[in-house]
Amino acid sequence: MPSRGRSNVSALLEVPRGWDEASIAPQQGRRYLVTGATSGLGQATARALRSRGAHVTITARNLAKGQAVVAAGGASDVLEMDLTDLSSVRRGAELVRDAFDVVILNAGVMWTPYQLTTDGFESQIGTNHLGHFAFAGLIKDFITERLVTVSSIYQRYGSFGDGSLQEIRRRCLGQVPYSSRDAYGDSKLANMLFTEEIQRRRAAGGWSFIAVAAHPGWSNTNLFTQASSSLGLMGTMASWSAHLMAQSAQRGALPQLCAAAFPALHGGEYFGPRGPGQLRGTPKVVQPAARALDADLSSKLWEVSEELTGVTW
Template sequence: MSSGWTADQMPDQRGRTAIVTGANSGLGLVSAWELARHGAHVVMACRNTEKGETAAAKIRADVPDASLEVLALDLASLGSIRTFADTVTASRPSFDLLLNNAGIMMPPRSLTEDGFELQFGTNHLGHFALTGLLLPALQAGSGPRIVTVSSIEHRPGRIDFDDLQREKYGPRSAYQQSKLANVLFGLELDRRLRAAGSPLISVLAHPGYSDTNLQRTGPTGLMRGFLEIGNRVMAQSSRHGARPQLYAATMPDVRGGEFFGPKGPGELRGKVGRVTPVAAGRDEISAERLWAVSEELTGVTYALPSPAAA
């Protein structure tokens, strides 16, 4: 791996089709932009399609021949997720990349359309359901990959199986739970894909501390003020923050189950490299339990064997 990798070093993506969730701003916009710049057809999955079209216009202004498609996807609604999956698979039988990028961070407690705590429901359950519904089309892709974006905040996270919906709510602890769930899901998915002998791989990435809309649209009060100061003093740009997920999505030396992030102090910023999830993220018993609960809550089941049973 080059020590100073940038998106300019991405391989040619012509002939590949990528789905990017949350593609209208921040890391998702940068990722969609770079994938399109390198020739991929990019499905920009956005909760607000008007903002998605505005983002697509920005990309086309820089990349006139960009191949883009904006479709509605609200990860806080299982109905929206099923509609998106039905729509996107009706027009093509395969996809080569799913970039599970969208997320929300530390809002006041609220519930999704289906009654899930908003951060757990959107960041984890929404992407779990989406991935499961798109799995057959992804397995039919060429060199297919799923990249799930977590956070350095997964480290202090704890999956509270007795209170997954966080009736005892703390904005930050709920966010940490959702980001740890991303790690458990991404690694368990890769184990199941390998047990099935699938060509599809599951990879993780995190952006370090990056300046995005997450810090402005979710947190309130003192936390929002603290994060706004942090954005000015410590954060790297979205363009830098998107590098780990773009590396994970495109580079030929990537292997299933790997995790990419900044390699600077505390993994807050710096050059792209392989990083290690905390022990709780590698706990296969917790991963199996979370998988079973996620299938039950979403109603989406995967035709993949449990590694323990394979």
Template sequence: MSGWSTKDIPDQSGRTFVVTGANSGLGAETARALVDAGARVILACRNTVKADAVARELGERAEVAALDLADLASVRSFADGLPGVDVLINNAGVMAVPLGRTADGFEMQMGTNHLGHFALTALVLPKVADRVVTLSSGMHQLGRIDLDDLGWERRRYRAWQAYGDSKMANLIFGQVLAERLTAAGDSRKSLIAHPGYAATGLQGHTESIMDKVMVVGNLFAQSAADGALPTLFAATAPDAVNGTFYGPTKLFGMRGAPGESGFSGRARDERIRTGLWTASENLTGTSITL
């Protein structure tokens, strides 16, 4: 896959993709590349006004559906109305925001980035024909998931730690789902991707000194279009391997063409993996049965 780019995406005519958070940044660039390859793309977004503008630009094979991952009622409504699709791309997310709560009382980052996508995947997986791709981040390396306080109700809140926890949860979820699919003899795939250091549109909203740091850092970041390449590879390449974590392959995984990415050994902690899955089922009231 050396030098893999959007030119290497196979013809996607007749295939349908769901991309969460496709109204800007990585999601919009992912949707754009898929439409260019012939796919039909459902832009599943909270901000439907911005999503409508993207869909108009992309043309008749792009459509918008309302989805707020911070509200399980919205997730269920979206899932109920979704037709059969080929690929679900769990792309949407928030990064290092001040302490807040979802409609269901979850800490905003774990609730949006992981629990919302967990519930969405559980509800729509029977309608997914080919694969699920879940976005993590190199910042998963910060992850120290506290199973006794997933909601940051007893600890002093630390925004970047909470973000790292949510991205570790995304990685673990994608890996465990892959293992469960294989164990069930299911030919579908679960893959995980990260964009490296890309100008995604998430930067600058942390309400901390890091906003200014990241704005300067964006001068050296790769574009959102390049950051979307690992997602696109995971979502379309016939030889993408179930359970694999894909990301940029140059500059310590920060930029470059997509390839297999290393990850923190904490993602292999069986206590955390099992506990996170069980907690996710209990908190969202959903389960994945294969």
């Protein structure tokens, strides 16, 4: 099994402290796909790339909202896709006909009440991981340079219990006592494990693209506001604090923009804000939780993901 070389990559790669949207090189002739880009981080990411000249395709669960983003100049075109329904994911993948230099798996949900997706998956891991796992697997031959997965600082709170195949499967199917925050942590840990496993498998798979990840720190987005509303008084306080202290969606999008457009990456890098606690600031390479680098856990999650989605990479 090849070494990830993460510590060496982190030591060698230095992102300038002032790196922001204006630091992105001209992107004329380059093609990007961003999932879930009708608001928040995804919309900010698509707009930034469009402003640098890129062709940007977005996906949207609500086609009318996606078309409004296109009409406003925030994207080039839109694909309709609902990550909570694998039949919709397959239809969306079938619409991909041209290659993309970079695909950014941005769409997500956070701290939702217990519910299952159309295919019987716990909704947070179903949306944040399994839907993206299936979509990326179906279009992998159309990705030429990078696959960027947007995780969260909450990846450090994910666990997948004892890490067995049975426990991973049960959590994906919502068959454990439910905590919205624990389920979210598992889904964001899954994003990191997915990135790591692609890096481990890419040579054998013959994939030309590298996999990298990013997290936005503490960003004041619609996703955070909606998620906080489900937590009662604690959520109200969190939402109020975010309005006062969290960074904007435009600033929160910088780590994933860096992951998508910063030159000369090796694969496996993880970008986040450089400020205290990785909550705010311009992007830099950061270190994930040790659990996110567990090769045995990432391999088992991959096996369960292929089994549940029916998508074999």
